[in-house]
Amino acid sequence: MHAQTLAQKIIARAAGRESVSPGEIVVCRVDLAMMHDSGGPRRVKPMLDKLGAKVWDPDKVVVITDHYLPAKDDESRRIIRIARDWVKEAGVTRFHDGEGICHVVLPQKGYLRPGMLAVGGDSHSPTGGAFGAYMFGIGATEMLGVLVTGEIWLKVPQTFLVEWSGRLADYVSAKDMMLALCARLGLDGGQYQAIQYVGDAVAALPIQERMTLCNMAPEVGAQVGLVAPDAVTQAYLESVGAGGSDLAAWQGDADAPVGAHLRFDAAALEPQVAAPHSPANAAPVAAHAGTRIDTAYIGACTGAKIDDLRMAARVLRGRRVAQSVRFVVAPASAHDQAIAAREGTLKILTDAGAELLANSCGICAGYGEDRLGENQVAITSTARNFKGRMGAASSQVYLGSPFTVAASAIAGRICDPREFLK
Amino acid sequence: MNDGRAWVFGDNIDTDVLAPGQYMKSGIEELARHCLESVEPGFASSVRPGDVVVGRRNFGTGSSREQAPEALRHLGVAALVAESFSGLFYRNAINLGLPAVVCADAGRIRPGDRLRVDPEAGRIDNLTTGETLACEPIPGHLMQMVRDGGLVPHLQKRLQAQREAAR
Numbered sequence: 001m002h003a004q005t006l007a008q009k010i011i012a013r014a015a016g017r018e019s020v021s022p023g024e025i026v027v028c029r030v031d032l033a034m035m036h037d038s039g040g041p042r043r044v045k046p047m048l049d050k051l052g053a054k055v056w057d058p059d060k061v062v063v064i065t066d067h068y069l070p071a072k073d074d075e076s077r078r079i080i081r082i083a084r085d086w087v088k089e090a091g092v093t094r095f096h097d098g099e100g101i102c103h104v105v106l107p108q109k110g111y112l113r114p115g116m117l118a119v120g121g122d123s124h125s126p127t128g129g130a131f132g133a134y135m136f137g138i139g140a141t142e143m144l145g146v147l148v149t150g151e152i153w154l155k156v157p158q159t160f161l162v163e164w165s166g167r168l169a170d171y172v173s174a175k176d177m178m179l180a181l182c183a184r185l186g187l188d189g190g191q192y193q194a195i196q197y198v199g200d201a202v203a204a205l206p207i208q209e210r211m212t213l214c215n216m217a218p219e220v221g222a223q224v225g226l227v228a229p230d231a232v233t234q235a236y237l238e239s240v241g242a243g244g245s246d247l248a249a250w251q252g253d254a255d256a257p258v259g260a261h262l263r264f265d266a267a268a269l270e271p272q273v274a275a276p277h278s279p280a281n282a283a284p285v286a287a288h289a290g291t292r293i294d295t296a297y298i299g300a301c302t303g304a305k306i307d308d309l310r311m312a313a314r315v316l317r318g319r320r321v322a323q324s325v326r327f328v329v330a331p332a333s334a335h336d337q338a339i340a341a342r343e344g345t346l347k348i349l350t351d352a353g354a355e356l357l358a359n360s361c362g363i364c365a366g367y368g369e370d371r372l373g374e375n376q377v378a379i380t381s382t383a384r385n386f387k388g389r390m391g392a393a394s395s396q397v398y399l400g401s402p403f404t405v406a407a408s409a410i411a412g413r414i415c416d417p418r419e420f421l422k
Numbered sequence: 423m424n425d426g427r428a429w430v431f432g433d434n435i436d437t438d439v440l441a442p443g444q445y446m447k448s449g450i451e452e453l454a455r456h457c458l459e460s461v462e463p464g465f466a467s468s469v470r471p472g473d474v475v476v477g478r479r480n481f482g483t484g485s486s487r488e489q490a491p492e493a494l495r496h497l498g499v500a501a502l503v504a505e506s507f508s509g510l511f512y513r514n515a516i517n518l519g520l521p522a523v524v525c526a527d528a529g530r531i532r533p534g535d536r537l538r539v540d541p542e543a544g545r546i547d548n549l550t551t552g553e554t555l556a557c558e559p560i561p562g563h564l565m566q567m568v569r570d571g572g573l574v575p576h577l578q579k580r581l582q583a584q585r586e587a588a589r
Contacts, residue, residue, distance in 0.1 A: 025561075038446065039486060047574050051581060068447065075447045123486040123510055139488030139514035141573050148577055187434050188480035192509030221480060223509055278434065366443025386484060389438040393460040 003253035005159035007194035010134040014117035022158045032118040033146050036102045038067035039121035041086035042079050043140035056150035058091040064102035069360040100333025100359040103127035103301040110242035114229040114250040129214035132229035132250045157193040158259030164201035166267035171417040174209035175401035178216040179272035179282035186280045190222030197227050201266035207236040208307040215302050219279045274399040277387040285416045295378035296409035299330035300364035303381025306336040308402040313345045315406035315420050316352040322412030330357035366390050379408045425538040426472035428531050433479040440490035450496050457493040471498030474537045482511025491515040501539040519572030525557040
């Protein structure tokens with residue numbers, strides 16, 4: 001059997017094969033299918049009804065509401081109601097309603113394990129790669145295909161190794177690593193292949209920072225982002241009752257051929273900011289320092305997990321945001337918000353002037369009533385700053401790490417968080 | 423495939439531009455009216471059935487929302503042509519029965535050119551300039567689905583065959 005990457009090993013197992021080679025098209029059994037309220041039941045139910053088909057295995061399906069919450073109008077309430085009714089009808093018991101953003105709630109419930117082949121009805125589904133799962137985003141019709149057949153086809157990807165050696169400086173984070181990668185590769189450099197993050201700087205990252213790396217793999221056009229499971233992964237999985245995986249089975253072979261091997265020096269990385277309207281417009285923060293902002297937003301699956309809230313709090317402790325700035329924080333899950341409340345992180349943020357929003361996708365998805373108005377300038381800890389995504393087409397969104405967003409909120413302008421190093 | 427007029431766009435046409443989040447709770451009718459409006463305000467009102475949307479690199483980047491290709495299909499767009507597509511968008515388009523054709527020379531097409539696209543053969547005839555552009559053919563197993571009208575009708579056929587076999 002030839003040497004294989006982690007991605008190949010997972011796909012081979014799911015396809016019932018000894019091994020697979022890049023470029024082959026194979027049909028895989030799906031271990032887990034996740035949907036949210038927007039792309040999930042409201043889209044797949046009518047198609048299932050039309051086909052007169054049932055879900056292949058309700059125990060492998062997870063439904064999490066996060067897009068149309070809080071439901072403040074009739075149409076949003078109708079969409080949420082469809083999700084609530086459908087899970088009962090379909091026999092789906094893994095349903096989490098208003099507990100937070102799907103990509104963050106999914107691992108917190110202990111549903112993900114190394115070696116799984118999983119799909120999600122959302123483009124940020126590769127977040128699951130942080131746990132050694134091959135997880136990718138699909139549209140609603142393709143999800144319907146999975147729900148009916150339990151299978152999905154895919155083209156075995158090449159693996160692009162992204163190696164970060166050395167150690168990150170203080171106030172530099174996984175988000176900065178990903179913005180730097182976006183600048184290097186552009187939005188399509190990932191070519192719908194598999195990115196695997198390696199190197200000592202990656203090994204040193206806590207699990208949620210690894211989630212941020214994998215979460216943004218789609219921003220460079222990759223199908224998935226992966227981190228091979230290690231002791232950090234295992235400790236996390238055990239803490240959520242999902243331990244016991246054979247980690248040795250889910251490592252790539254050292255001599256497996258890869259499509260590319262990109263090397264980065266973590267120690268040399270500076271805080272990054274991506275200018276409107278693309279994550280690929282990233283540059284060291286100095287390039288945009290001084291740009292006046294109206295809104296600073298800590299939110300989304302990319303940038304409002306407990307580790308992200310702690311980063312913001314480290315900068316904001318004992319400080320207040322500029323009077324001219326609207327500072328909004330939408331913790332990514334109720335679980336993470338509860339931790340933040342318990343340990344005092346949340347109080348630091350609210351004392352600094354944060355306005356708390358619900359544990360949902362909110363402004364990042366451009367869905368809620370807090371969308372950015374005409375000509376608003378914002379800096380956000382989210383993943384995407386496409387034109388008009390978070391509000392008016394004239395709004396301008398800069399992307400940065402939670403450190404950089406917090407520092408900019410204090411200054412009222414885009415600001416290097418290292419100015420607040422204590 | 424009949425010929426249609428080309429609508430030409432640039433790199434990285436994203437799903438927020440194709441299906442703006444603000445209209446995502448509306449039905450496809452309303453959503454499609456805002457398709458591409460932030461880059462080409464007259465698109466939805468002027469595009470005609472059979473027209474072809476042409477992009478450059480990474481067409482359809484961003485979200486998994488299949489309302490992006492669905493809006494184009496709803497407006498009658500017959501085919502998409504680009505130098506490259508976002509992988510997720512590509513799957514969504516094919517699943518909805520909308521052929522997405524990869525053509526390295528997409529940049530040679532001008533707005534308003536009359537195109538005849540043959541996804542299976544992998545060729546585009548530009549009837550305006552007389553040029554023929556080579557494309558990557560859509561693999562047969564996917565074209566079968568496109569011809570069936572997308573994944574849902576395709577599955578419908580499959581399930582029906584299974585039921586008949588069980589009878």
